Amino acid sequence: MTYKQIGWKELAAITGPQSKKSVEKIREISPLLAESLVEHAFGTLFTASPLPRRDQELVTISLLGAMGGAEPQLRTHLEAALRVGADPDELIALAEHLSVYACYPRALNLLRETRVILADKNLCTLKETRKVDLHDHDTRVFDSGGVKPVLVLIHALAMDWRMWREVIPNLSANFRVIAYDIRGFGCAAEAPSAAGLETYALDLSDLLNKLGVTQAHIAGLSLGGSIAQHLALKDPSRFHSLTIIAATAWPLEVFTQRADAAVLAGMDAQVIPSLTRWFRPEDLAENSWAVRYARNNVQRAFVSGWQAGWMALASIETGKRLNEITVPTHIVAGELDVSTPPELMKGFLAIPGASFEIIAGAPHMISLVYPHELAAAITRGTGLRQPALDIE
Known part of the structure; x- marks a missing residue:
């Protein structure tokens, strides 16, 4: 089993059927970056990590949300998180948590992207609560x-x-x-x-x-x-x-x-x-x-x-x-x-x-x-x- 095969297996499990298409778009411009993504990131680091896939995605979303300016990647990983078992309420909680450790603009941006993904997937959350x-x-x-x-x-x-x-x-x-x-x-x-x-x-x-x-x-x-x-x-x-x-x-x-x-x-x-x-x-x-x-x-x-x-x-x-x-x-x-x-x-x-x-x-x-x-x-x-x- 090669790192390339391991990487494709992990990539498909996390990002789903769009994985090959996404990598091919990268390969059109940078074959080296495409190979590194599959063999190093997914084939070595992510596969060897003791973090479960769901936890890896939640960490990634937190980092991208705190960084800002990575909305396309954020959407990809929000979808991936749902695919590997994260719950919509957990994604919303991430944005709430981010407001304390990053800032409200970053948290609101993450919340906006989360809302779009949940709406696209027809996933509702119950928020009609009050004290x-x-x-x-x-x-x-x-x-x-x-x-x-x-x-x-x-x-x-x-x-x-x-x-x-x-x-x-x-x-x-x-x-x-x-x-x-x-x-x-x-x-x-x-x-x-x-x-x-x-x-x-x-x-x-x-x-x-x-x-x-x-x-x-x-x-x-x-x-x-x-x-x-x-x-x-x-x-x-x-x-x-x-x-x-x-x-x-x-x-x-x-x-x-x-x-x-x-x-x-x-x-x-x-x-x-x-x-x-x-x-x-x-x-x-x-x-x-x-x-x-x-x-x-x-x-x-x-x-x-x-x-x-x-x-x-x-x-x-x-x-x-x-x-x-x-x-x-x-x-x-x-x-x-x-x-x-x-x-x-x-x-x-x-x-x-x-x-x-x-x-x-x-x-x-x-x-x-x-x-x-x-x-x-x-x-x-x-x-x-x-x-x-x-x-x-």
């Missing part, structure tokens, strides 16, 4: 707006509103979708610690009041599903419907152990046990945005928020009162969920008239792995029988 003041803390809220039935999404422990990122476009055709950061996580990380599910439920009620929402369809995943149950028992008048996704209504000793583990060993030590519960082996091997996002959230979480969330689940009592829930309820389980398996989820059928479905092949973090299927399940839970539409 909302609740009674004792701020949170960040996504609100798709519009005069439609309101659907509120409540995220899982350690995550933030972005765990619904791929679900929301499949729902916003039919609903005004609202997603927010619960107390202790995301932009609400500095809030006073929750004293149990009651605190989280009061926050949700406060948020609805601040947004002028009297009633809503409410769906929650994991801790979010437990919060929704609690509010359904406390104030059913706030609900059009309730969708409980991969959640529990029953306390387990392991919940206290998970809270204590963070206190004793810190958040880095919670990454492996959490991700192996939440995802399938193939998801972890692929290491897509969803897995990177979850890993980053666990590492960045404050021990206080993590502990409060697990202790709220450790003291949950809604399982004793499921037969008192009067809200139309839909239960969604993941077939391969090891945290809240289907057999456990069937306990929610104690809710009068509750419907139940299993999403085939889905692990615990259904919204991150099977967003389209989950959006359809949530839509069914609201009573809207027409399929949700993809919004590009």
Whole structure:
């Protein structure tokens, strides 16, 4: 195997079908530079680098953005980054990061080029967020707006509103979708610690009041599903419907152990046990945005928020009162969920008239792995029988 063959293989993997055409244009003027590009840059340096292709491209984009004046090359590498697994939100974050270490003009130029590439590839990002003041803390809220039935999404422990990122476009055709950061996580990380599910439920009620929402369809995943149950028992008048996704209504000793583990060993030590519960082996091997996002959230979480969330689940009592829930309820389980398996989820059928479905092949973090299927399940839970539409 020659350096030339190795270089062409690497070049094609990063820049795609345009690689040969690009090199031939260079060769027309400078055969030496074309050969050096293939054999030295791609055949030697890049191939031998311990940096994965995605990381190499993110570094290259950062350097070109900081240098300025290299917009054609910047576009090439933005496209390459997407090809080798970078996420649109990561590219936007690069421009935001660049504003601190380079300057705002360079960052705005990179943001402009990123926007062009994303538009050309019909890749949308959700940016309709704002801060909302609740009674004792701020949170960040996504609100798709519009005069439609309101659907509120409540995220899982350690995550933030972005765990619904791929679900929301499949729902916003039919609903005004609202997603927010619960107390202790995301932009609400500095809030006073929750004293149990009651605190989280009061926050949700406060948020609805601040947004002028009297009633809503409410769906929650994991801790979010437990919060929704609690509010359904406390104030059913706030609900059009309730969708409980991969959640529990029953306390387990392991919940206290998970809270204590963070206190004793810190958040880095919670990454492996959490991700192996939440995802399938193939998801972890692929290491897509969803897995990177979850890993980053666990590492960045404050021990206080993590502990409060697990202790709220450790003291949950809604399982004793499921037969008192009067809200139309839909239960969604993941077939391969090891945290809240289907057999456990069937306990929610104690809710009068509750419907139940299993999403085939889905692990615990259904919204991150099977967003389209989950959006359809949530839509069914609201009573809207027409399929949700993809919004590009």
